Amino acid sequence: MTVEISVDLANIHLSVPIIAASGTYGYGDEYQPLLGHQAWGAIITKAVSLKPLIGNPPPRIWETPCGLLNSIGLQNIGIERFIKEKCPIYKSLNIPVIVNFFGFSIEEYGEMAKLLDSIEVIKAVEVNISCPNKKETGMIFGHDPKLTFQVTAAVKENTNLPVIVKLTPNVTDIKNIAIAAKDGGADILSLVNTVSGMAIDIESGLPRLGGITGGLSGPAIKPIALKMVWDVAEVVDIPIIGIGGIKEGPDAIEFFMAGASAVQIGTAIFSDPTSPLKIKDYIVEFLKRKKMKSINEIIGITHQKLKEKMERINR
Numbered sequence: 001m002t003v004e005i006s007v008d009l010a011n012i013h014l015s016v017p018i019i020a021a022s023g024t025y026g027y028g029d030e031y032q033p034l035l036g037h038q039a040w041g042a043i044i045t046k047a048v049s050l051k052p053l054i055g056n057p058p059p060r061i062w063e064t065p066c067g068l069l070n071s072i073g074l075q076n077i078g079i080e081r082f083i084k085e086k087c088p089i090y091k092s093l094n095i096p097v098i099v100n101f102f103g104f105s106i107e108e109y110g111e112m113a114k115l116l117d118s119i120e121v122i123k124a125v126e127v128n129i130s131c132p133n134k135k136e137t138g139m140i141f142g143h144d145p146k147l148t149f150q151v152t153a154a155v156k157e158n159t160n161l162p163v164i165v166k167l168t169p170n171v172t173d174i175k176n177i178a179i180a181a182k183d184g185g186a187d188i189l190s191l192v193n194t195v196s197g198m199a200i201d202i203e204s205g206l207p208r209l210g211g212i213t214g215g216l217s218g219p220a221i222k223p224i225a226l227k228m229v230w231d232v233a234e235v236v237d238i239p240i241i242g243i244g245g246i247k248e249g250p251d252a253i254e255f256f257m258a259g260a261s262a263v264q265i266g267t268a269i270f271s272d273p274t275s276p277l278k279i280k281d282y283i284v285e286f287l288k289r290k291k292m293k294s295i296n297e298i299i300g301i302t303h304q305k306l307k308e309k310m311e312r313i314n315r
């Protein structure tokens with residue numbers, strides 16, 4: 001029995017519903033000799049900005065029980081070098097390349113979208129809104145529904161590529177932010193980015209990270225991310241990509257059941273670069289065991305199952 005695990009999200013065809021998460025797979029070229037990319041349905045690049053950034057001082061990584069704190073500080077080579085040095089490599093890859101980017105003002109987001117729009121090898125953009133609005137209030141764009149709407153609309157106005165808006169979990173009500181991104185024109189939502197955190201060296205009394213605070217990723221954040229995917233799936237009808245702490249096959253299945261149409265894997269590939277292959281095999285075996293023909297049969301199924309259960313109870 002063959003099972004269908006490919007998905008189509010807003011014109012992006014993913015032969016496998018598993019994507020390399022931004023910042024954990026470099027620009028895509030570094031891992032090629034190791035994995036050959038065959039594990040992925042698409043890869044997402046490290047975040048790129050208008051100007052190169054040197055990032056935060058070291059240490060930039062601190063391991064925690066079940067997770068990883070990072071404070072890279074958005075280090076990147078800038079859009080000019082990215083286009084010149086990295087984009088030519090993508091011509092030889094047979095999978096979609098999605099570019100993650102950010103800006104420090106609404107205008108910068110629009111400008112970045114325009115620059116990336118003309119590059120043939122890029123199949124979609126992922127808009128990182130976990131970044132401060134330096135031109136105005138300093139507020140993180142993704143913390144505010146109005147700014148989220150404005151950034152998304154500025155990107156949409158400047159590109160014909162599918163637009164994925166990547167949400168931050170560090171908000172009171174992610175549903176409002178998701179609705180704002182959708183209203184701004186997002187084709188797809190991806191969630192979540194890292195959860196704010198810190199660690200202190202009790203001997204020196206100083207923060208462990210050079211950037212003082214950082215973002216937590218890995219299995220520790222999975223229940224938080226899963227609940228956010230669950231919540232967002234209840235309020236928007238555009239595709240969702242689930243991210244956060246996915247390490248093994250069952251983790252990915254949970255995200256599909258909560259409403260994700262694809263998943264991203266980040267921290268897990270640091271300890272096992274073959275984890276996406278194992279997750280893919282697990283998904284296929286799971287669907288076969290359940291006598292299902294397609295991944296579509298499990299996407300959002302928990303919402304339906306719960307509804308049926310409640311109806312039975314209330315009958």
Ligand SMILES: Cc1cc2nc3c(=O)[nH]c(=O)nc-3n(C[C@H](O)[C@H](O)[C@H](O)COP(=O)(O)O)c2cc1C
Pocket residue numbers: 021022023024046047068070072074100128166192193194216217218219221243244245246264265266267268
């Ligand atoms: C070292 C590191 C760097 C990251 N850099 C970026 C980035 O440049 N842009 C972005 O949107 N997310 C970035 N992220 C967040 C991941 O893409 C992902 O959303 C997060 O790690 C949760 O997934 P995970 O638990 O599978 O790692 C980074 C995460 C890590 C661990």
